[in-house]
Amino acid sequence: MARRVVVVGGGVMGSSAAWHLAARGADVTLFEQFAPGHDRGSSHGSSRIFRLAYADPFYVGLAVRALPLWRRLEEESDTGVLTLTGAVDHGPGPATGALADALTAAGRPVERVTPEQAADRWPGLRVDSTAVFHPEAGRLHADDAVIAFQRAAERRGAVVRHGVRVSGITLRGAGAEVVTADGEAVGADSVVVAVGGWAPVALAALVAGVPALRVTLEQPAHFPAADPLSWPSFIHHGGAGIEPVDGIYGLGSDDGVKAGFHGIGRVIDPDHDDRTPDPATIRALQDYAERWLPGVDADKPSVVTCLYTTTPDHDFVIDRSGPVTVLAGFSGHGFKFASVIGELAADLVEGRPGADRFALGRPTA
Ligand SMILES: Cc1cc2nc3c(=O)[nH]c(=O)nc-3n(C[C@H](O)[C@H](O)[C@H](O)COP(=O)(O)OP(=O)(O)OC[C@H]3O[C@@H](n4cnc5c(N)ncnc54)[C@H](O)[C@@H]3O)c2cc1C
Structure with missing residues (x-):
């Protein structure tokens, strides 16, 4: 008999897990509390950066x-x-140099570009240091990716149900019982919990060793620009003379050129707290755009909000405890890996070991 798997959470991670599991023959049901395309979690919108460039070879390999x-x-x-x-x-040479070194070590193409060359190639960006360009990067359409995972999962036999909130998961023998807010009880051999910013509450009494998870409200903005879809994605690494010192990311999208600060938002309870964007952060983004993004109209930001769920070490949580597989803590950089994270989840469900790097109970201090 096929393994019965319930996936809780229909963001990009749960949807990818549903696809991989269904493709391997599991009997998969995915429950998502909100409607398709909702904007309450972390996976909505028109764009996310895909890139191979990380200073850490582990993440280069994963990408x-x-x-x-x-x-x-x-x-x-x-x-x-x-x-x-x-x-x-x-930005600063050590940060960009480390990326170039890691890509070269992995045998991936990468070029160093002078500020003059950068001005010719990407006139919408102001670059005042040697830059690093790698071609195996770009734009994922976030909403379309979630739809695609769910469609592919359904084509493989998965059942995807929106508007169903899971209110309880109880361990039963070697498996579990999943109960919805409407009182429906579903038995499962395995449960994949991929609930994004709801993870701190959902996981608290369910599994041990979950690292501290910090849920924050982030607020990038889209700026009007000519031909935004032709823009490369970009990261301006922080350092002296760059505000904020933690740097900024951006890319072109259907909605304009998106730019955002990484992980500076206020802590939020996703069910109860107000999501009004912070005006000071909008102003800081406009100031950045005025100085560093000559190709956009800095006067017309259109702000979006989105949740980060961040671990202390910024590594993800992808691990299994009994019948429960946890996908959590994607720390603002998980989307690009979603296609492989579903595969890692399916491996765990089938009993294969996970990476120590992503383990429950790892030291994160
Ligand atoms: C502003 C911003 C920019 C980002 N940019 C990038 C980028 O450029 N590149 C990149 O790689 N990553 C990026 N990320 C990170 C990436 O988007 C996230 O890591 C990823 O979307 C996390 O997906 P998730 O499935 O874990 O969470 P979510 O998308 O939040 O999905 C969890 C789902 O679970 C559902 N759920 C919760 N509780 C229940 C319940 N009890 N019952 C049923 N359903 C439930 C929720 O409704 C939600 O839909 C960015 C994130 C943000 C916020």
Whole structure:
């Protein structure tokens, strides 16, 4: 008999897990509390950066694994989700140099670009240091990717149910019982919990060793620009003379050029707290755009809000405890890996070991 798996959470991670599990023959039901395309979690909107460039070879390797799986998803769902436009990293030399070194060590193409060359190639960006460009990067369409995972999962036999909130998960023998807010009880051999910013509450009494998870409200903005879809993605690494010192990311999208600060938002309870954007942060983004993004209209930001769920070490939580597989703590940089994270989840459900790096109970201090 097929393994019965309930996936809780229909963001990008739960949807990818549902696809991989259904493709391996599991009997999958996914419960998502909100309607398709909702904007209350972390996976909505028109864009996320895909890139191979990390200073840490572990993440370069993970992104390299993710790339062909995005292409497989596109084939199985008949939906385009990933456009490679390349990525520009600029800012202090040690930060960008480490990225170039890691890409070279992994055998991936990368170039160093002078400020003059950068001005010719990307006139919308102001670059005042040697930049690093790698072509295997670009834009994932976030909403389309979630739809594609769910469509591909359904084509493989999964049942995807929106508007169903899971109110309890109880361990029963080697499996579990999942109860919805409407009182429906579903038995499962395995449960994948991929609930984004709801993880601190959902996991508290369910599994041990969950690192401290910090849920924050982030607020990037789209700025009007000519031909935004032609822009590369970019990261301006922080340092002296750059505000904020933690740097800024951005990319072109259907909605304009998106730019945002990484992980500076206020802590939020996703069910109860107000989500009004902070005016001072909007002003700071406009100031940044005026100075560093000559290709956008800095006077017309259109702000979006989104949740980060951040671990102390910024590594993810992808691990299993009994019948419960946890996908959590994607720390503002998980989307690009979603295609492979579903595969890691399916491996765990089938009893294969996970990476120590992502383990429950790891030291994170
Ligand atoms: C502003 C912003 C920019 C980002 N930019 C990038 C980027 O450029 N590149 C990148 O790689 N990553 C990026 N990320 C990170 C990436 O988007 C997230 O890591 C990823 O979307 C997390 O997905 P998730 O499935 O874990 O969470 P979510 O998308 O929040 O999904 C969890 C789902 O679970 C549902 N749920 C919760 N509780 C229940 C319940 N009890 N019953 C049923 N359903 C439930 C929720 O409704 C939600 O839909 C960004 C994030 C933000 C916020």
